Amino acid sequence: MESVYVAVLLLWAxxxxxxxxxxxxxxxxxxxxxxxxxxxxxxxTIANNFLSPAWKVTNVFLVLLVVAFVALFPGAxxxxxxLMIVPFCLVLLLLTIRSAFLVYAYSTKKYSRMLTLVSGLxxxxxxxxLVSILPxxxxxxxxxxxxxxxxxVNELFLSPAFYTHVGFGLVTQLFxxxxxxxxxxxxxxxxxTASSYRKNAIFxxxxxxxxxxxxxxxxxxxxxxxFEKFLSxxxxxxxxxxxxxxGYSALWWRSKTSHLGHPRAALLLIVxxxxxxxxxxxxxxxxxxxxxxxxxxxAFTNETMFRYLLIGFLIGxxxxxxxxxxxxxxxxxxxxxxxxxxxxxx
Amino acid sequence: xxxxxxxxxxxGTSMAFHIIFATLTVGLSLMIFFAEWMRALRNDxxxxxxxxxxxxxxxxxxxxxxxxxxIVAIMLSLLWPGxxxxxxxxxxxxxxxxxxxxxxxxLFLAIYVYAADRLSPAMRIISSFFIAFGAVASAVLITSAxxxxxxxxxxxxxxxxxxxxxPLAAALSPSFWSTxxxxxxxxxxxxxFVLCAVAAFKLLKPSITAAEVRYHQKGLMLALVxxxxxxxxxxxxxxxxxxxxxxxxxxxxxxxxxxFDTQTNAPLTILGxxxxxxxxxxxxxxxxxxxxxxxxxxTDGVVQGLNDFPVEQxxxxxxxxxxxxxxxxxxxxxxxxxLGLLFSFxxxxxxxxxxxxxLLIALVxxxxxxxxxxxxxxxFSCTGRQPWIIFGVQTTAEAATTSGNxxxxxxxxxxxxxxxxxxxxxxxxxxxxxxxxxxxxSAFR
Ligand code: HDD
Ligand code: HEM
Ligand code: HEM
Numbered sequence: 001m002e003s004v005y006v007a008v009l010l011l012w013a014x015x016x017x018x019x020x021x022x023x024x025x026x027x028x029x030x031x032x033x034x035x036x037x038x039x040x041x042x043x044x045t046i047a048n049n050f051l052s053p054a055w056k057v058t059n060v061f062l063v064l065l066v067v068a069f070v071a072l073f074p075g076a077x078x079x080x081x082x083l084m085i086v087p088f089c090l091v092l093l094l095l096t097i098r099s100a101f102l103v104y105a106y107s108t109k110k111y112s113r114m115l116t117l118v119s120g121l122x123x124x125x126x127x128x129x130l131v132s133i134l135p136x137x138x139x140x141x142x143x144x145x146x147x148x149x150x151x152x153v154n155e156l157f158l159s160p161a162f163y164t165h166v167g168f169g170l171v172t173q174l175f176x177x178x179x180x181x182x183x184x185x186x187x188x189x190x191x192x193t194a195s196s197y198r199k200n201a202i203f204x205x206x207x208x209x210x211x212x213x214x215x216x217x218x219x220x221x222x223x224x225x226x227f228e229k230f231l232s233x234x235x236x237x238x239x240x241x242x243x244x245x246x247g248y249s250a251l252w253w254r255s256k257t258s259h260l261g262h263p264r265a266a267l268l269l270i271v272x273x274x275x276x277x278x279x280x281x282x283x284x285x286x287x288x289x290x291x292x293x294x295x296x297x298x299a300f301t302n303e304t305m306f307r308y309l310l311i312g313f314l315i316g317x318x319x320x321x322x323x324x325x326x327x328x329x330x331x332x333x334x335x336x337x338x339x340x341x342x343x344x345x346x
Numbered sequence: 347x348x349x350x351x352x353x354x355x356x357x358g359t360s361m362a363f364h365i366i367f368a369t370l371t372v373g374l375s376l377m378i379f380f381a382e383w384m385r386a387l388r389n390d391x392x393x394x395x396x397x398x399x400x401x402x403x404x405x406x407x408x409x410x411x412x413x414x415x416x417i418v419a420i421m422l423s424l425l426w427p428g429x430x431x432x433x434x435x436x437x438x439x440x441x442x443x444x445x446x447x448x449x450x451x452x453l454f455l456a457i458y459v460y461a462a463d464r465l466s467p468a469m470r471i472i473s474s475f476f477i478a479f480g481a482v483a484s485a486v487l488i489t490s491a492x493x494x495x496x497x498x499x500x501x502x503x504x505x506x507x508x509x510x511x512x513p514l515a516a517a518l519s520p521s522f523w524s525t526x527x528x529x530x531x532x533x534x535x536x537x538x539f540v541l542c543a544v545a546a547f548k549l550l551k552p553s554i555t556a557a558e559v560r561y562h563q564k565g566l567m568l569a570l571v572x573x574x575x576x577x578x579x580x581x582x583x584x585x586x587x588x589x590x591x592x593x594x595x596x597x598x599x600x601x602x603x604x605x606f607d608t609q610t611n612a613p614l615t616i617l618g619x620x621x622x623x624x625x626x627x628x629x630x631x632x633x634x635x636x637x638x639x640x641x642x643x644x645t646d647g648v649v650q651g652l653n654d655f656p657v658e659q660x661x662x663x664x665x666x667x668x669x670x671x672x673x674x675x676x677x678x679x680x681x682x683x684x685l686g687l688l689f690s691f692x693x694x695x696x697x698x699x700x701x702x703x704x705l706l707i708a709l710v711x712x713x714x715x716x717x718x719x720x721x722x723x724x725x726f727s728c729t730g731r732q733p734w735i736i737f738g739v740q741t742t743a744e745a746a747t748t749s750g751n752x753x754x755x756x757x758x759x760x761x762x763x764x765x766x767x768x769x770x771x772x773x774x775x776x777x778x779x780x781x782x783x784x785x786x787x788s789a790f791r
Contacts, residue, residue, distance in 0.1 A: 074431045081749065331456070
């Protein structure tokens with residue numbers, strides 16, 4: 001395979017991991033806030049037991065994603081720096097408030113309700129803004145004047161594609177995180193909390209599907225070139241639909257031990273569905289990083305740097321994977337931890 | 347206001363804010379490791395309490411260090427796209443490895459904090475070690491990128507294209523070692539002196555009990571010994587960095603010292619205002635020959651002055667003051683911590699507080715002073731590089747984004763930082779008020 005395709009694949013893998021991990025992270029933050037407002041104490045605690053050790057690790061993935069993007073495709077930096085500055089800065093502001101308030105909320109019982117509200121809401125909008133960058137990246141909304149580029153903000157705000165993408169970002173994170181929390185609560189042996197989260201997932205599944213389809217169809221007028229490619233990638237979308245149907249149905253699969261179906265299988269299949277759809281979306285996007293000016297070939301770094309980055313990556317992974325496994329065992333497998341109530345630290 | 351200036355203000359403010367929290371987490375995480383170690387060594391629960399309380403402080407600080415770090419990392423691409431285009435091709439490696447250091451730190455911090463009751467004593471020490479290791483590794487790796495900006499190596503520019511890239515030569519540029527040692531020694535001394543300041547502040551309270559005196563004095567001693575060692579080491583690393591400037595970036599040294607004419611027997615001038623009209627520093631304190639001696643090892647050594655360089659390439663001359671403040675703080679802190687050690691040695695047998703009140707007050711001041719040292723040092727280093735972003739290769743103006751909207755963003759981010767600074771102080775205050783030392787002491791006994 002050509003190096004540039006290895007790089008794209010690597011970037012896609014990171015994007016995919018962050019999309020899933022970030023959705024779970026921000027979605028769970030929202031659920032923690034929502035259930036604490038409802039005074040559903042156990043659902044809040046379980047959400048917090050996941051969030052406390054995990055949010056920092058998820059955040060590192062975001063940084064890794066951005067650093068890998070600029071390192072592998074430095075040629076995209078100028079366009080990124082001018083076009084994306086406002087949405088990215090918005091995300092950064094929200095992210096900072098979200099993380100800091102999350103930590104504050106654990107540390108001051110007195111104001112924790114208000115702090116949790118702010119952090120839950122800020123977190124909720126981050127994936128929405130990130131996803132809304134997609135329509136801006138596929139052309140339609142970018143003009144080039146001289147050597148400067150501008151986003152046509154008014155047109156973007158008037159376009160249905162923008163709103164379907166925002167909606168899609170909102171509901172997917174809630175859907176995936178509800179599935180995840182359902183499984184996490186089940187692992188903790190808390191059937192009633194798991195069943196609350198399962199209800200959310202059952203409601204959000206079809207809504208997510210509707211938004212996903214709407215997001216694709218609203219793209220037609222904005223990026224016909226991309227839609228043509230979608231058509232030739234129909235088998236990926238069919239597979240993805242199939243994975244969705246299978247995953248959604250897993251919530252009703254018969255299980256010997258509980259009446260909750262198989263949330264673990266559901267979660268995994270939905271993640272697979274996400275992967276398939278994003279491969280299709282990504283391949284339709286290629287070779288453009290930002291349509292029509294920046295292709296992956298123009299933006300790619302040099303071969304030497306690429307080789308070093310790859311080696312650095314492999315060594316890093318070799319060191320981190322054992323630590324990740326240890327982390328997983330401590331926080332995702334240990335019943336005593338899952339059932340504990342430790343808000344004390346952040 | 348033009349957008350280059352706005353971009354510089356936005357980025358500089360963000361860095362200056364991140365560094366407060368980042369430096370403290372580097373220093374504190376090592377102090378936690380020491381506390382865990384002492385606990386195992388002496389079997390003394392006071393150190394367990396110290397580790398626990400420091401960890402809580404660390405967790406709150408990281409709540410700001412991590413998102414602000416994310417801000418600066420992403421802003422680097424947004425505000426300096428021209429710069430990142432070169433960075434991506436030449437010095438991406440340390441940025442990438444740094445991420446793995448972050449992972450290490452975050453994972454082990456979660457393990458250390460949330461699995462504390464399930465860890466064996468050995469595993470507790472190992473986890474706290476890796477937190478400290480991850481933190482200092484991230485500082486060294488980012489310093490690799492920073493020192494490359496001062497002494498860029500590992501590539502050639504041929505017809506505007508970047509060729510012959512050598513990522514290792516870039517990462518280990520000539521200023522890498524001296525700068526890294528200096529950054530690490532100063533981060534450690536800052537962590538230690540902030541801890542000193544807290545303990546000394548507590549010892550100044552009139553209502554303190556004997557058990558609390560014992561506890562705070564242990565924390566103070568731990569921090570004082572380490573702070574003294576690190577501040578002496580900082581003197582040496584600072585000197586090495588100055589010699590590095592002499593060899594690699596003489597114009598920066600000339601601006602730092604306010605030296606206009608190239609000369610042998612060059613004087614070291616403290617304070618005062620460098621004046622291009624007068625061709626000298628006005629109102630400064632002059633030590634003849636000292637600068638030549640410090641930079642070259644002999645008073646006969648030649649030190650280049652600003653007049654050797656075109657005026658457009660001069661950094662702003664106020665960096666002289668920043669440099670003086672940093673160095674002054676370095677010597678003041680060696681003195682304060684040295685005195686502290688003397689007192690504790692000669693009053694060893696005495697019960698109760700070993701330090702006179704004036705010294706405790708000086709120790710309280712040591713924490714903020716060290717932080718000011720960090721801030722002035724970094725602002726000196728970054729502003730002293732102007733007008734270059736990559737010294738001799740790319741100017742800051744060439745690298746900047748052409749986007750508008752920066753004024754609004756500057757306003758929004760500055761407000762955010764101000765709010766976070768206030769809130770973080772409040773949260774710390776409320777947390778430690780609600781969980782006083784007495785409570786931890788009775789919980790552990
Ligand atoms: C507690 C903080 C602190 C203290 C007491 C000192 N420094 Fe420092 N200094 C720093 C904190 C710092 C820093 C923040 O870590 C810098 C900024 C950039 C860097 O690489 O390190 C720095 C940079 C820095 C530079 C510029 C490097 C460059 O531009 O790349 C020089 C020449 C010195 N230092 C020299 C000294 C000397 C001779 C000191 C006398 C004891 C001293 N520093 C004390
Ligand atoms: C951590 C403490 C740091 C502080 C307080 C700091 C402060 C500043 C300030 C005040 C400026 C504006 C300079 C001016 O325009 O006069 C600046 C610029 C800059 N700094 Fe630093 N800096 C720090 C560390 C770093 C590091 C580690 C890097 C490298 C990765 C870095 C990269 C830059 C860049 C790219 C610019 C913009 C271009 C320029 O003005 O030269 N900074 N910084
Ligand atoms: C010398 C100055 C700096 C020091 C000592 C320093 C140190 C640190 C430390 C200790 C952390 C917390 C790590 C963690 O627990 O994850 C941190 C966070 C971070 N820093 Fe800095 N940093 C410095 C400058 C910079 C610069 C210039 C950048 C940008 C290029 C940067 C990017 C980051 C990022 C992205 C994070 C968040 C990582 C995460 O998500 O966990 N830092 N920094």
